[in-house]
Amino acid sequence: MENPANIPEKLFKPYSAAGTEGRIYKLWEKSGFFNPDTCIEKGHTKPDAESFSIIMPPTNANGSLHAGHGLVMTLEDIMVRYKRMQGYKTLWLPGLDHAGFETQVVYEKKLEKEDRSRFDMSHEELYKEILDFTLTNSTNIKSQIRSMGASCDWSREKFTLDPDIVTTVYSTFKKLSEDKLLYRGKRIISWCPKHQTSFSDLEIADEERMDPLYYLKYGPFVIATVRPETKFGDKYVVMHPLDPRYSEYANGQKIDLEWINGPITATIIKDDSIDMEFGTGVMTITPWHDAADFAIAERHKLDKEQIIDEKGKLLPIAGEFSGMHISKARKLIVEKLQTKGLVEKIDDKYKHVVRTCYKCGTLIEPQIKSQWFVKMKPLAERALEKINADEINYIPEQYKKITTYWLENIIDWNISRQIVWGIPIPAKICDSCEEGFVDLDNTQTTCTTCGKELRQDTDTFDTWFSSSQWPFAALGYPESPDFKNYYSTDVLETAGEIIFFWVSRMIMLGLYVTGEIPFETVYLHGLVLDAKGQKMSKSKGNVINPLDLTSKYGTDAFRIGMVVGNTPGTSLALAEDRIRGYSKFANKMWNVTRFVLENTYDLPTDEKVTLDAADQKSLDELYALIKEITVEMDEYKFYIVAEKLYHHFWHSFADVIIERSKTKITAGGDAKRSAQALLREELNILIRALHPFMPFVTEEIWSMIDRSETPLMVSSWPQA
RNA sequence: GCGCGAUUAGCUCAGUUGGUAGAGCAACUCAUUUACACUGAGAAGGUCGCAGGUUCGAGUCCUGCAUCGCGCACCA
Numbered sequence: 152m153e154n155p156a157n158i159p160e161k162l163f164k165p166y167s168a169a170g171t172e173g174r175i176y177k178l179w180e181k182s183g184f185f186n187p188d189t190c191i192e193k194g195h196t197k198p199d200a201e202s203f204s205i206i207m208p209p210t211n212a213n214g215s216l217h218a219g220h221g222l223v224m225t226l227e228d229i230m231v232r233y234k235r236m237q238g239y240k241t242l243w244l245p246g247l248d249h250a251g252f253e254t255q256v257v258y259e260k261k262l263e264k265e266d267r268s269r270f271d272m273s274h275e276e277l278y279k280e281i282l283d284f285t286l287t288n289s290t291n292i293k294s295q296i297r298s299m300g301a302s303c304d305w306s307r308e309k310f311t312l313d314p315d316i317v318t319t320v321y322s323t324f325k326k327l328s329e330d331k332l333l334y335r336g337k338r339i340i341s342w343c344p345k346h347q348t349s350f351s352d353l354e355i356a357d358e359e360r361m362d363p364l365y366y367l368k369y370g371p372f373v374i375a376t377v378r379p380e381t382k383f384g385d386k387y388v389v390m391h392p393l394d395p396r397y398s399e400y401a402n403g404q405k406i407d408l409e410w411i412n413g414p415i416t417a418t419i420i421k422d423d424s425i426d427m428e429f430g431t432g433v434m435t436i437t438p439w440h441d442a443a444d445f446a447i448a449e450r451h452k453l454d455k456e457q458i459i460d461e462k463g464k465l466l467p468i469a470g471e472f473s474g475m476h477i478s479k480a481r482k483l484i485v486e487k488l489q490t491k492g493l494v495e496k497i498d499d500k501y502k503h504v505v506r507t508c509y510k511c512g513t514l515i516e517p518q519i520k521s522q523w524f525v526k527m528k529p530l531a532e533r534a535l536e537k538i539n540a541d542e543i544n545y546i547p548e549q550y551k552k553i554t555t556y557w558l559e560n561i562i563d564w565n566i567s568r569q570i571v572w573g574i575p576i577p578a579k580i581c582d583s584c585e586e587g588f589v590d591l592d593n594t595q596t597t598c599t600t601c602g603k604e605l606r607q608d609t610d611t612f613d614t615w616f617s618s619s620q621w622p623f624a625a626l627g628y629p630e631s632p633d634f635k636n637y638y639s640t641d642v643l644e645t646a647g648e649i650i651f652f653w654v655s656r657m658i659m660l661g662l663y664v665t666g667e668i669p670f671e672t673v674y675l676h677g678l679v680l681d682a683k684g685q686k687m688s689k690s691k692g693n694v695i696n697p698l699d700l701t702s703k704y705g706t707d708a709f710r711i712g713m714v715v716g717n718t719p720g721t722s723l724a725l726a727e728d729r730i731r732g733y734s735k736f737a738n739k740m741w742n743v744t745r746f747v748l749e750n751t752y753d754l755p756t757d758e759k760v761t762l763d764a765a766d767q768k769s770l771d772e773l774y775a776l777i778k779e780i781t782v783e784m785d786e787y788k789f790y791i792v793a794e795k796l797y798h799h800f801w802h803s804f805a806d807v808i809i810e811r812s813k814t815k816i817t818a819g820g821d822a823k824r825s826a827q828a829l830l831r832e833e834l835n836i837l838i839r840a841l842h843p844f845m846p847f848v849t850e851e852i853w854s855m856i857d858r859s860e861t862p863l864m865v866s867s868w869p870q871a
Numbered sequence: 872g873c874g875c876g877a878u879u880a881g882c883u884c885a886g887u888u889g890g891u892a893g894a895g896c897a898a899c900u901c902a903u904u905u906a907c908a909c910u911g912a913g914a915a916g917g918u919c920g921c922a923g924g925u926u927c928g929a930g931u932c933c934u935g936c937a938u939c940g941c942g943c944a945c946c947a
């Protein structure tokens with residue numbers, strides 16, 4: 152076959168993503184250009200260039216890439232490649248997360264299958280097994296991140312359990328303690344009876360349920376409750392001080408009455424948190440197992456008594472029901488109350504909200520426990536100042552409102568978890584007076600309050616406590632040059648779902664420790680849903696594995712398919728058609744390249760060509776487009792840039808300009824040269840502009856159209 | 872209960888400061904040997920959730936309502 156243009160053989164076949172992507176990624180890695188220092192050494196970035204940095208949300212080391220990750224990697228890589236091409240000193244720092252609770256749950260399931268249980272293992276044994284498990288699996292996720300084309304600097308990769316990270320987390324813990332922002336409190340916490348650990352308020356899911364509401368005779372009163380099984384210890388009866396129905400009773404007044412297990416003496420409490428409209432306007436309280444009741448008990452300094460143990464079984468106070476699981480006990484207790492004539496009525500269509508473990512759906516059983524808490528108000532106030540001064544740019548903007556509302560109403564953060572897999576809390580506990588002492592150097596042995604012997608705290612930190620320090624910890628705060636060069640980072644890109652869990656807490660802790668905001672822009676993407684707009688879940692069987700799509704249609708097709716029309720914050724329905732369409736686009740680019748090479752080889756690259764009017768107009772339009780999209784890139788409107796580039800490439804360049812060039816090339820002379828020059832320029836500019844979106848196919852094409860031997864990833868973003 | 876968001880073509884969604892509605896996919900009609908069938912040309916498809924209001928002019932601004940989704944909340 153004739154081939155005067157000396158066109159590579161592969162260009163005569165359809166574009167093969169599978170035959171290209173792995174090779175290109177290796178080439179990039181070998182070049183070292185993911186590392187900004189190399190870009191400077193080799194002269195692609197000026198040493199005094201402005202920096203641009205993104206810290207990759209640490210990926211669960213033990214996990215597998217899901218559709219949401221696919222979007223994270225795509226969006227962040229687009230930003231990073233764009234800035235790198237523009238000459239910024241660009242760092243994208245990858246990291247892995249030990250993902251404390253999440254990983255422990257996965258491991259527990261594995262143990263269960265093997266007929267083992269974590270409760271039969273020592274701390275050390277379990278920790279070591281999970282560590283091995285995690286480290287073994289971590290190569291998997293890393294190769295999946297690579298397959299997405301992520302141009303992150305692997306030489307700077309961090310893991311949340313790296314010793315230097317742990318050191319930073321410990322020093323923050325100590326600083327909080329010294330600044331009196333940390334306390335060990337015996338307070339009501341959310342407890343999951345299945346997982347045997349406490350949670351912060353964020354790990355709790357609300358669920359609307361229909362349950363019977365029992366109206367029980369309590370001496371002269373009638374009280375309404377959905378949880379008769381907690382009522383054994385109720386010896387306080389509470390009503391509103393202004394409720395005329397109960398004006399004859401005084402605060403503190405004692406009354407004798409017959410209750411579940413016999414006669415008791417109850418005390419009347421008047422508290423204005425009581426809603427006079429609800430039920431009878433009277434309730435009894437269970438301070439050990441209800442946050443609202445706990446608050447009332449605190450206000451009036453009332454006794455608190457534990458009724459239910461950590462596994463959800465009734466304690467001896469329940470008399471004949473002692474040792475019984477609450478799920479079984481309720482029915483029997485109601486029966487007994489009925490026998491005693493203490494049930495006034497049952498409203499069996501009562502709609503209310505229960506709190507469940509976000510992971511297993513088990514009903515949360517509030518318990519009073521000694522735990523470490525961070526005082527959040529002072530931290531939140533500093534964050535609010537910065538946010539209200541617009542020092543942090545939220546995309547989309549509505550997240551600013553959501554964040555400020557949360558910060559204004561923040562409650563203290565319980566950072567203790569009763570799980571093994573995590574960063575151990577460096578503290579000593581006095582079991583006798585329930586004091587806790589921060590002890591990084593492991594030197595304190597006796598309680599300074601009561602003199603008794605201390606034990607090591609066996610709890611670990613909430614994973615989010617360490618990941619909230621990630622931007623500065625991963626950059627080597629406080630001494631590393633990277634910290635000085637790249638903090639504050641430019642963009643934090645993650646799922647809108649973790650706005651409170653992670654983003655807001657990073658702002659607070661970043662500000663607290665370093666005095667600076669951790670990032671200037673927060674870009675939050677929405678959920679990735681299935682083709683029908685349903686949330687993906689294993690139980691529904693509608694989970695789309697991004698790697699199936701990339702292996703079928705190519706990573707480039709997947710990437711641009713994820714981006715086009717996907718506005719920040721809005722959830723995306725991931726339909727296969729969507730991705731398939733863009734695999735055709737990669738092939739279109741491939742064929743266009745062949746046409747351009749075949750038809751321009753005889754035009755010397757250094758020849759000055761004057762374009763004719765029509766061609767000049769086309770070129771002006773292209774420059775106008777580049778100008779527009781450069782602005783839109785800076786505004787993070789990738790969804791529109793991707794669409795415009797796609798549209799221009801296909802429907803202007805291919806359909807109009809190439810078609811027009813055919814007759815001009817046949818005509819020869821100036822018309823031919825004008826057409827040829829335009830073809831070359833269009834292709835050159837569009838391939839560069841498309842690179843952040845479709846890095847593989849563009850890099851491959853670049854190697855055929857550019858003679859400089861500079862990889863496209865460090866070539867320049869087109870100038871308008 | 873409070874708050875946030877959504878409601879635009881069959882589907883998924885754009886629509887910047889108000890100026891006669893756009894894209895992709897799907898469906899429809901033609902075209903078929905040189906860049907590309909992973910193609911080209913063309914046509915069709917929407918009283919922009921409903922009701923008011925501001926305006927010369929509203930998908931866009933204001934008010935109310937409806938439906939869906941999501942947060943937050945110590946009414947037992």
